[in-house]
Amino acid sequence: MTSDAKKLSLLLLFIPFALWIALLIVLPHIGMFELSLKEKIAPRVYEYSLANYKNFVTEPIYWNTLLRTGGVSLLVTFLALLIGFPVAYYIAKVAGKRSKGALFLLCLIPLWVSDLIRAFGWILLLRETGVISTALQASGLIDGPIEFLYNDATVVMGLVYTVVLFMIVPLVSTLDGMDNEMIEAGYNLGGNGFTVLRRIIIPYAMPGIVAGCIVVFMLSAGSYLTPILLGGKNSSWFTEQIYDQFITRYNWESGAAFGFVLLIFTSFVVWLGLKLSGQTLSSTVAKS
Amino acid sequence: MNTSTSVPDLECHQISKNFGSVQAVDQVSFDIPPGSFFSILGPSGCGKTTLMRMIAGFESPSNGDIRIKGQSVLGTPPNKRNVKMVFQHLALFPMMNVYDNIAYGLRCNGVKRADIDRKVGDVLERVALPDLAKREIHQLSGGQKQRIAIARCMVLDPDVLLLDEPLGALDLKLREAMKIELKLLQHQFNTTFVYITHDQSEALVMSDHVAVMNEGRFEQIGTPQTLYHKPATSFVAGFVGESNQWRGTVVDSTTDSISVDVGTGFKAIATPPPGAGLASGSAVTVFVRPEHISVDRAHHAAADASAKTNELSGTIDSLLFNGANSRVLVRDLTGELIEADITLTGGLDDPKPGESVRLSWHAASALCF
Numbered sequence: 022m023t024s025d026a027k028k029l030s031l032l033l034l035f036i037p038f039a040l041w042i043a044l045l046i047v048l049p050h051i052g053m054f055e056l057s058l059k060e061k062i063a064p065r066v067y068e069y070s071l072a073n074y075k076n077f078v079t080e081p082i083y084w085n086t087l088l089r090t091g092g093v094s095l096l097v098t099f100l101a102l103l104i105g106f107p108v109a110y111y112i113a114k115v116a117g118k119r120s121k122g123a124l125f126l127l128c129l130i131p132l133w134v135s136d137l138i139r140a141f142g143w144i145l146l147l148r149e150t151g152v153i154s155t156a157l158q159a160s161g162l163i164d165g166p167i168e169f170l171y172n173d174a175t176v177v178m179g180l181v182y183t184v185v186l187f188m189i190v191p192l193v194s195t196l197d198g199m200d201n202e203m204i205e206a207g208y209n210l211g212g213n214g215f216t217v218l219r220r221i222i223i224p225y226a227m228p229g230i231v232a233g234c235i236v237v238f239m240l241s242a243g244s245y246l247t248p249i250l251l252g253g254k255n256s257s258w259f260t261e262q263i264y265d266q267f268i269t270r271y272n273w274e275s276g277a278a279f280g281f282v283l284l285i286f287t288s289f290v291v292w293l294g295l296k297l298s299g300q301t302l303s304s305t306v307a308k309s
Numbered sequence: 310m311n312t313s314t315s316v317p318d319l320e321c322h323q324i325s326k327n328f329g330s331v332q333a334v335d336q337v338s339f340d341i342p343p344g345s346f347f348s349i350l351g352p353s354g355c356g357k358t359t360l361m362r363m364i365a366g367f368e369s370p371s372n373g374d375i376r377i378k379g380q381s382v383l384g385t386p387p388n389k390r391n392v393k394m395v396f397q398h399l400a401l402f403p404m405m406n407v408y409d410n411i412a413y414g415l416r417c418n419g420v421k422r423a424d425i426d427r428k429v430g431d432v433l434e435r436v437a438l439p440d441l442a443k444r445e446i447h448q449l450s451g452g453q454k455q456r457i458a459i460a461r462c463m464v465l466d467p468d469v470l471l472l473d474e475p476l477g478a479l480d481l482k483l484r485e486a487m488k489i490e491l492k493l494l495q496h497q498f499n500t501t502f503v504y505i506t507h508d509q510s511e512a513l514v515m516s517d518h519v520a521v522m523n524e525g526r527f528e529q530i531g532t533p534q535t536l537y538h539k540p541a542t543s544f545v546a547g548f549v550g551e552s553n554q555w556r557g558t559v560v561d562s563t564t565d566s567i568s569v570d571v572g573t574g575f576k577a578i579a580t581p582p583p584g585a586g587l588a589s590g591s592a593v594t595v596f597v598r599p600e601h602i603s604v605d606r607a608h609h610a611a612a613d614a615s616a617k618t619n620e621l622s623g624t625i626d627s628l629l630f631n632g633a634n635s636r637v638l639v640r641d642l643t644g645e646l647i648e649a650d651i652t653l654t655g656g657l658d659d660p661k662p663g664e665s666v667r668l669s670w671h672a673a674s675a676l677c678f
């Protein structure tokens with residue numbers, strides 16, 4: 022093949038990706054960004070200003086919601102790591118060759134059901150007249166019905182449940198690449214279980230851990246359905262504020278500004294996380 | 310073989326291991342005197358790694374006892390045994406640099422920071438890599454990794470160092486160099502090395518004693534010379550070094566000579582194994598090493614022909630030139646190929662393919678099992 026033909030075929034391969042990025046991600050965001058800088062000064066009269074962003078800063082309920090979203094998402098990320106790590110370790114290192122595939126598939130099963138259906142499943146279980154409440158009453162453990170929905174714990178649980186998979190997948194792939202000899206060497210040289218975990222397994226799995234945490238944090242902070250359905254109107258999730266601005270108040274300018282605030286905020290948290298863990302994007306997300 | 314009166318560094322007493330129905334190690338016993346280089350030589354799958362993993366504590370034997378410096382270690386977990394292991398793929402920790410790799414074990418033992426510094430420096434000095442402390446693992450060459458892996462174990466002053474085919478991953482040239490280096494390192498540290506390999510030249514070159522293992526059992530333990538010249542079983546005779554082999558039946562036997570009909574009309578005279586009287590009619594294999602066979606041109610009646618009890622004639626099939634270790638492949642009258650060592654000088658005098666030759670060897674150098 023001549024180098025021109027090679028270039029052309031490379032270009033053709035690259036085009037769908039480039040189009041996707043340009044049309045669905047870059048262009049809308051430019052539009053949104055422009056929108057977010059506009060201020061309505063009279064009907065159909067707009068002016069460029071930072072008023073929408075100023076509005077966000079001066080109204081405590083907005084940034085409180087954002088901080089709360091960030092904080093709860095960090096908690097979700099941490100819990101997902103806590104639950105996902107042993108599962109991933111089991112799949113990658115303890116399970117036999119044959120059961121490995123089956124277990125991995127089992128982890129993927131929740132993905133086959135839509136978010137919405139899953140959330141309604143939770144609702145069926147947890148509402149006042151739901152399965153758990155009824156069962157507890159029938160067994161005599163509680164006297165009256167209990168509402169398990171619409172509190173923070175439920176939201177966190179639901180979010181962890183939806184995102185934990187995205188923690189497990191990168192962890193399994195990094196742990197899978199770890200030679201068992203390495204763990205045995207850790208013991209052979211005198212380490213106990215805790216030392217081997219802390220000094221060998223976790224540092225080795227760090228790229229997977231960071232990659233999983235980034236994905237999970239982003240998914241959680243940007244999720245809408247789970248917090249709304251399980252947390253109700255009072256869940257105070259930031260995406261709910263954005264939805265509110267766009268749909269209820271029909272204030273697209275402000276909604277766009279909020280969208281950007283969320284983007285900047287989550288990017289900042291990820292950047293901070295990378296700095297604190299001493300990792301880089303290329304050594305983590307790009308690697309797994 | 311335990312000549313000194315001191316306690317052996319490592320003793321295994323009748324240890325066995327089975328995985329389900331697979332008998333990986335079968336009633337193996339040996340003891341290793343302090344400061345020696347002991348090799349376990351055997352074909353792939355014979356249970357070498359399993360044996361070593363039992364010594365290190367990663368598997369527990371189904372039967373038998375393992376003693377280190379006289380103490381049974383069966384109840385001791387791997388991290389409390391003073392037996393260190395160099396793994397087949399070395400298992401250096403890629404997320405730590407050389408210094409931290411070596412310091413890892415010391416830190417696990419709670420050694421003070423200043424002592425760690427000194428010990429790591431010392432051991433790096435001893436493996437002749439004093440300037441590499443701050444290097445990352447991926448920046449090392451194959452041979453350097455090897456030495457760091459050994460240093461990482463030796464810094465902990467183990468009673469026994471186990472090495473599981475550590476040269477397997479290296480290329481041929483480096484492997485040759487590392488053989489000698491390992492032997493020198495062992496001398497220098499004066500620690501007992503137990504070295505696993507399926508490569509007989511590694512075992513013969515480096516070891517004070519070699520155990521030949523087959524299908525989970527030890528066939529013979531001895532010095533490399535003993536294994537080579539006085540193999541105890543047919544497996545050892547066939548596995549250690551190279552041999553021409555003939556299968557046949559015994560037609561006549563006395564205590565120090567035995568004649569075997571190998572079925573081609575050729576009657577081989579061989580030495581029977583010590584102690585085992587082979588009855589006429591039993592099936593045996595005769596082993597003759599290439600260097601014991603002399604090759605003469607057919608028309609030269611060799612002067613000492615009468616002294617050699619075995620004679621065969623054939624034609625040269627091909628010459629395998631390899632400097633001083635050149636070989637000739639001779640096809641005998643029945644079509645079998647026989648290997649013999651010859652000297653090729655490069656002159657016109659050298660034998661050529663197609664020439665008729667006469668092969669002869671002493672009964673004393675033909676072993677029979």
Ligand SMILES: Nc1ncnc2c1ncn2[C@@H]1O[C@H](COP(=O)(O)OP(=O)(O)OP(=O)(O)O)[C@@H](O)[C@H]1O
Pocket residue numbers: 328331332333351352353354355356357358359360507
């Ligand atoms: N965990 C295990 N479960 C079942 N069988 C095993 C296990 N480990 C080893 N074996 C079997 O035990 C036998 C000996 O294995 P081992 O690994 O000790 O061989 P080896 O001598 O080290 O071979 P190689 O030179 O190829 O490394 C083999 O038949 C192997 O299949």
Ligand SMILES: [Mg+2]
Pocket residue numbers: 357358359
């Ligand atoms: Mg092995």
